[in-house]
Amino acid sequence: MKPLKVGIIGLGTVGLSLYKILKKRKDLNIEIVSLCDKNNKVKIHKQDRYKFETDYKKTLNSDAEIIIELIGGLNPAETIIKKALKNGKNIITANKELLAKKGKNLFNLADKKNKSIKYEASVGGAIPIISNLKRLKTINTIKSIKGILNGTTNYILSQMHTNDISFSLALQKAQKNGFAEENPALDISGKDAIYKTILLTFTAFNKWINFSNVKSNGIKKISIEDIQKAKSSGKKIKLICTVKKLDHNPTIKVAAEEIDASSNFYNIENEFNAVEINGEFFDSLLFKGKGAGGFPTASSVLSNILEFRP
Ligand SMILES: NC(=O)c1ccc[n+]([C@@H]2O[C@H](COP(=O)([O-])OP(=O)(O)OC[C@H]3O[C@@H](n4cnc5c(N)ncnc54)[C@H](OP(=O)(O)O)[C@@H]3O)[C@@H](O)[C@H]2O)c1
Incomplete structure (x- = not known):
């Protein structure tokens, strides 16, 4: 069996975890032909x-068949993906912001080049929600x-x-325990959850919702008084993402909502994520798992790599 040749760009939380998994799972026959991070801070074992590389262009010019973009943000991630597609490479990314904002053009380019962009890790961390949605639809x-899509x-x-x-x-407490970034604005404002909801909408309904048309307060305005008021009537407040298809057009909402014990999300606590899908024949399905973290997210990237095996 020929090895799958991959190039990884970005060796931070997710990229380094992926590197460690691939080092351990030699049996999967995945060959890392190029590794890239902006500066040489990453400790890659000399024997390996x-x-x-510190310049992503070198990874793009390597003989990797699959480029794994794990740097995040809009630029140069967008350039990397475009150049890689034009060079005839397939893409794996966990970059929900880029796909939510520029996905339409990037997927069109991929179609034109007859290549794939896989993005399991961009929603729900370890939860295999993208592949399951594709199968179910x-x-x-x-x-x-x-869903609860933001840990x-x-x-x-x-x-x-x-x-x-x-x-x-x-x-x-979240920052101290590694569940929130030093700058938590993207999470608290609801933007991160909106990115993921846009990607679920695209996956399920093949429609792109324009990011700038979706408004949310996230959890910015939730006070302890709001929480206590909900608690006194047996309820909890959760940031709930909803996609509904009315006629032909899906609509999305990301809002802090009061839920009671009858909700599937009532017992989804702390860093866990959950997604509930409602469909014609199966009624309701619930997926739950770790929504972030290096290894959970890297395991979703790995599942995408293996999808390229003929
Ligand atoms: N962490 C999670 O739990 C998680 C979960 C789901 C999805 N994701 C997504 O996964 C992606 C990666 O996240 P992460 O948490 O691993 O980020 P991270 O820890 O910040 O890692 C990104 C790495 O890429 C490097 N980098 C930045 N610009 C670069 C460039 N131009 N060329 C080469 N390397 C560059 C960074 O170097 P510097 O540090 O020097 O800038 C850093 O080492 C993001 O799209 C994120 O949204 C993350």
Whole structure:
């Protein structure tokens, strides 16, 4: 069996975890032909003799068949993916922001070049939600999708509810335990959840929702008083993402909602994510798992690599 040749660009939380998994799972016959990170801070084991680059262009010019973009952000990630597609490479990315904002053009380019962009890791971390949605929609009409798609905000809301602590204390705790970035704006504002909801909508309904048309307050305005009020009537507040298809057009909503114990999301706590899909024949399916973190996310990237095996 010929090895699958991959080039990895970005060796941070996810990229380095992927590198470690691939080092351990030699049996999968995946050959890393080029590794790239902006600066030479990454400790790659000398014995591995991988080709380590600090300039992504060298990875794009390597004989990798699959380019794995794990740097995040819009630029140069967009340039990397475009150039790689033009060079005849397939793409794997976890970059929900880029795909939510520029996905339409990138997927059109991929189609034109007869190449694929795979993005399992961009929604729900370890949860195999993209592949399952693709499979389910071939035999069912998907009616709606609901989810808790952001681990940081779910952690903060869970901590406020369980420990009766303020938003800022819960945020500090999230940061201390590695569940929130130093700058948590993308999560708290709901933007990260919107990116993921746009990607679920595209996957299920093949329609791109324009990011700038979706408004959300995320959990910015949720106070401990709101949490306590919900708690006194047996409810919890969660950041819920909803996609509904009315006629031909899907609509999406990302909002903090009060839910009661009858909701599938009531017991989804802390850094966990969950997605509920409602469809014509199967009624309701619930997926739950770790929504972020190096190894959970890298395992989704790995599942995408293996999809390229003939
Ligand atoms: N972390 C998670 O749990 C998670 C979960 C789901 C999806 N994702 C997505 O996965 C992607 C990677 O996330 P991450 O958490 O691994 O990010 P990260 O820890 O910040 O890693 C990104 C790495 O890429 C490097 N880099 C930045 N620009 C580069 C360039 N032009 N050329 C080469 N290397 C460059 C960075 O170097 P510097 O540090 O020097 O800038 C850093 O080492 C993002 O799209 C993110 O949204 C992450």
